[in-house]
Amino acid sequence: MREDESNWFSKWEEQLPSPEDLMPLTQTLITPDLAIAFDIRSPHNLHSPSLQHHQQPPPISTPSSQPNSGEFDSPELGGGGAGDEPARTLKRPRLVWTPQLHKRFVDAVAHLGIKNAVPKTIMQLMSVDGLTRENVASHLQKYRLYLKRMQGLSSGSGNGSGGDPATDHLFASSPVPAHFLHQGRPNSDHYLPYVPVAALQQQHHHQQMAAAAVVAGHHHPQLQPRYGQIGHFGSPRNGQFEHPFLNRQSHSHSHSHSQQPIHRVGTPIHNSVPSSYVDDLESANGRKVLTLFPTGDD
């Protein structure tokens, strides 16, 4: 069908890092529960996925309203019997799947193959700190639906909408590997090792992209969202496909492959991933939005 697909696909395949290369990335789990519990979102450079700080309105107790004006909600212990383990009760902020994150996701799934692509494995391959299995599972569920929908569309009668509606903005932001669409090859485990077709390479020098768009709120005049250079990323506003970024993170690491979740509280975390900085904004609803802007080739 489309030849362009073969092109980007081969390129895309080329850049697939072997699991060993991919593994030693950043499984810097600093006990997310703890971190989040204490609101220690690493003032320095904790590279974590974008999180939306959801609300935290305790529907119970504390009639004396705590107008925690400001962005800090100190875990007030008070109240007599309480004052213990906040970590157990606190909820993690909602994960925001940025195109970058999603790309990592897709890559991971691609490398594993649809068959082995299960939440845990995907999560491990992605090596994104703070990313939980449930996060991936949830996303995977939706992604599968998306794939299914696409299959149905391509196979069925002509589709009027020549592409992906804005409904799947996220998913549309990263190319869907071919084998995803036709599922079902329970026989040979090894699917296409690589495509020997070396076509031209279209490289884009993208330096940074914004990872989240935030609604300009009219609440809480305290926080002034500072839109630096927040642009649009994978919004196929005018085009169907964003260009298939071929990128990967260069993981230069030692040979130590012990990537067990070693929680070291009090130890500076080494961030081996491309630089990234965080930006917090506020949505119209008043939800705090912690957005991480990965800058690099991701």
Added chain:
DNA sequence: AATATAATAT
């Protein structure tokens, strides 16, 4: 709609 969480199933 996007993501989380609960409910099942393997």
Added chain:
DNA sequence: AATATTATAT
């Protein structure tokens, strides 16, 4: 028991 998958809730 752990994880995957599906259903449901926010």
